[in-house]
Amino acid sequence: MVIVMKENASEEEVQAVLANVERSGARAHRSNGDRVTVIGTTGALAPEGNVSPLHQQAGVERVLSIDKPYTLASSQIRNGERTVLEIAGRKVGGEHFVLIAGPCTVESQEQTLTTARVVAQVGGTMFRGGAYKPRTSPYAFQGLGREGLRLLAQAKAQTGLPIVTEVMDVRDLEAVLDVADVLQIGARNMQNYPLLAEVGRTRCAVLLKRGLSSTLEELLMAAEYILSEGNPNVMLCERGIRTFETSYRFTLDLMAVPVLKELSHLPVIVDPSHAAGRHELVQPLSLAAAAAGADGVIVEVHPDPSRAVCDGPQALPTDRFAAYASAVRSAAELAGKSFSTV
Amino acid sequence: MVIVMKENASEEEVQAVLANVERSGARAHRSNGDRVTVIGTTGALAPEGNVSPLHQQAGVERVLSIDKPYTLASSQIRNGERTVLEIAGRKVGGEHFVLIAGPCTVESQEQTLTTARVVAQVGGTMFRGGAYKPRTSPYAFQGLGREGLRLLAQAKAQTGLPIVTEVMDVRDLEAVLDVADVLQIGARNMQNYPLLAEVGRTRCAVLLKRGLSSTLEELLMAAEYILSEGNPNVMLCERGIRTFETSYRFTLDLMAVPVLKELSHLPVIVDPSHAAGRHELVQPLSLAAAAAGADGVIVEVHPDPSRAVCDGPQALPTDRFAAYASAVRSAAELAGKSFSTV
């Protein structure tokens, strides 16, 4: 349920509504807009009679029920207005387009810092890099772990770029939070509910990747797990789905971009690298994503893809990254957005 | 197998190679380029010894074997050069982007001519409209048939726009050829081999739609059916595939655009209307298709979508078509293409 307050509602009136909701056994989620405060409720409201009717309270403009299984992630709750997150000074969403780039895996100090400097130079918005890697095989390299986190911290110190890195295990969360500006939840963990709940209990921004065969509704329900724990800083990420087609690793579903933006107020990011599996496809797919209205792309870049420990073939070489970024900038502008900067 | 002739090869030398191929039991397909003649062979060449070795013949530069199950559709046969079709004076492929638009179904003279005039005014390249409609239900409207073809002929006479219309039944082919500049093969008929072979025996351009669950290789094999009968004028069309996702009718596979352009020299067109099923998604998907490098889009437009006999919700209203076309033009330019005109 969504309670839209009047433009001139006082703080006391807002507090009274919040108290009333909580008294009913539900949970209240306050969202301050430029002009209007909105209160989302989750959990069961007590049967009528026990709670003074919300729509009759002072300061309440109207009360809406939501026809989707998700409330806090739905576009209805913000009345069509888009969420703009602010992450270490960079804005994401609305008219702000983010270019997130970096290596699949943090391998060494030189590789990490070289890549981060190139990302910063060409106007990238954030730096990505994996310290904990979910690998299909137990015998494959599983990431540098704590040492990888230290290298990411160095990259941040040198370039000022916010850090996006994956957390797979609730027991690593505290360590990852020390360095991460954005916690990445990988596709395989999109329905790892204990992990979602834990990141929901932080206030750190979350990049939530769509599962390989998850519907958009399931993606939004996963976001709801995070939001309902109190963390409003969620970005959705399309990264390719499983289909019958064998010409590529995954099928990038760009219809998800305009449809998620209809269904939800949350920013929508696209990861073309993992779907493509080959760097030749990354630029056309990035342009397509930006032209379709995505709020950003997250791509892999490496100083020497042929020597990458993991997923080398899909990494853009650093020496072509400036040309790539320039083309993406034009496509974002075509869709009415500009690159997010500090 | 592909035989690349020398730049200065004489017509006699070309003829001698053609004769030699045919003598071996294979079929020769000649392709004249600006500088170089290429000869594709299909069917079994006689075992070595029976044919004088092709690579030793006068005028032959080199002989390539093709590692794909399709030969004539492969990019190898043209050495990376892209095919540019010319259809009633409009070019398709290479740097030429086509905007094909019109109603799903030809319904009446007024609807047809009104729509065609709008398409012509805003710089559309071709007019599409169905006279024979493949419908899931035997009880649904199956198209106006011959009367529909007559209305398409009127639209062509009034606007000069080339006509794209579907043929479903080999027995209708002759009548459809009287009006069509482009024969559309629908997704459900992509593997209707007798139909493919018959349109391959004409020289009319063909828009071949990808089947709902056809791989890119199967699409190219279907093109090969047409090409191997001697008709080189084939355009490939991505129109959405079947996946688990239920938020849209089909999942538009825009990765197919850059990948088909790697695999084949044929132009690649995108139909966003049928995948989306809703006109709100048509513009973002069209921009994405153009930005990804498509050679054109085919969309549905109707003067009054709420009254359309068929698929109204996915039709763009004519009064918003100029703004749509202008946005698509910008996206095509971003990818280095310009709208095709007479």
Add this chain to the structure above:
Amino acid sequence: MVIVMKENASEEEVQAVLANVERSGARAHRSNGDRVTVIGTTGALAPEGNVSPLHQQAGVERVLSIDKPYTLASSQIRNGERTVLEIAGRKVGGEHFVLIAGPCTVESQEQTLTTARVVAQVGGTMFRGGAYKPRTSPYAFQGLGREGLRLLAQAKAQTGLPIVTEVMDVRDLEAVLDVADVLQIGARNMQNYPLLAEVGRTRCAVLLKRGLSSTLEELLMAAEYILSEGNPNVMLCERGIRTFETSYRFTLDLMAVPVLKELSHLPVIVDPSHAAGRHELVQPLSLAAAAAGADGVIVEVHPDPSRAVCDGPQALPTDRFAAYASAVRSAAELAGKSFSTV
């Protein structure tokens, strides 16, 4: 709409209802049961007022509307009673299980007759064999055509087995009807509507294969095309669908068996050979199909699979066919069915 006549309705009363339906602009389809006559209507009934209300006519028990997009294929039209077809003396459906076997392609007189004799000896119900083959590649063997039909006719003459063979082209229908007891419509032609309509105008039994990515509803709509033209002799066939899994050619969907039997009164046959692509899987899948309640299986068998022109790896060798048939018989009995014989 379905009109259920009273048990004691006279022929005059039935005729009066039929005439009334036709007068309304709809089409009437009569179905005689053991005790009760049922009349299905398709196409638009005239608006109320123009037709004397059907449920008030003499001899009418009740009038049902059908909530599915298909009428004649729905289980409602027969009130839950299952259709039992009779094909050259063999029953299909209800308690009658059919084992249809033979080579993928008719290759030679010896191969055809040898295989047919084995099928007849071990109690097979019908003989299958392709004379016209839909092939992904235009360069692959396309079947023996008319010569193949002649060999099938010889197999029938020698063994008495009814013949199941595919028709792909409306122009071949007449020739195929000369020999076929069952017309097979392949998966790629499931939505080839002109072909469906033509076989619907015959009275020959039809084995309709599910398209690679067709929903059960689409399969039943395709059956409706045949039924609505007046041919009630339709069998549905599950043969594997396209999924993301790459360990097999297609994913055999055995849930389709009980669900199709809920939705429709038509017999349901399973083809495990094409899904599996390997003969080792054919027996476990055949047993599973029979145990799930299928009305029959259609499998490929060959005297020397290693020399088969087409799909050899999926053919059961003739020398193991007796053991296979015996195991299938036990599984069919488990589901309350027995092998259909003359």
Add this chain to the structure above:
Amino acid sequence: MVIVMKENASEEEVQAVLANVERSGARAHRSNGDRVTVIGTTGALAPEGNVSPLHQQAGVERVLSIDKPYTLASSQIRNGERTVLEIAGRKVGGEHFVLIAGPCTVESQEQTLTTARVVAQVGGTMFRGGAYKPRTSPYAFQGLGREGLRLLAQAKAQTGLPIVTEVMDVRDLEAVLDVADVLQIGARNMQNYPLLAEVGRTRCAVLLKRGLSSTLEELLMAAEYILSEGNPNVMLCERGIRTFETSYRFTLDLMAVPVLKELSHLPVIVDPSHAAGRHELVQPLSLAAAAAGADGVIVEVHPDPSRAVCDGPQALPTDRFAAYASAVRSAAELAGKSFSTV
């Protein structure tokens, strides 16, 4: 790599090979058979030269390399012999078929004990019930947790049935191990690698469910995570995959049964309840699974499905469970198996 010891190899010889493998930096996994000891190795073996060649060591019959990305899960490692697990006295695999049944969720003492008694009476092998439930919505009932585990312990005490229950969170593992005889890993957690590794460090049997869009190879790689940590007691479970078909919740992939049994020596269990979503389909699918050679089924049963907290429509009512079990028994016998008992 797999080292097959000679039949008469001494314990000293086995120990010497184990030591040699460990010295090379790899990990050795010993598997004792009735006659022959087999040693699997995982992780990188040191480059040749550093290790005395294994195939020359005393007692070694032969050394095989494995061409799959999984070693310990592969059928090659056991030379085609099937694993038979023993769980609280019940055998699983080989000729032993298990019927695992119980409610989706443990709701109350009465519901739990009533159901467990019925399962025991009709010869069920194990009792299943969820205390921790992965739910798509954060607002849905998430299970009774610790209280649910206590009820399961009571059911075990009263009936003697081993308990199968899900663990979702590494932090709950210890508590779940107190009552579970089999740890269930749900489909959404199939690639939750920290969880797989933790259950791999126990010796408790694991029922590993296939992810909704996981290939068989990915399922076997997930099993390899558990096996490579030293826990050999793994059962694979097919429970339906995501496809385009909308007539059922998931598409049960019964081809997985014979194919997994070719690829792996591990027992294969089928869960028809979650795929079907409706109890009417559970019996035909269970019979099909057994006929296809599955080593067991896991199904939901409830004393009053209409009042079930979760997934009621797919639960078999307890009063029809005896008839169901009897039919499944016949199908298992058809495939050469008998019900596992103490």
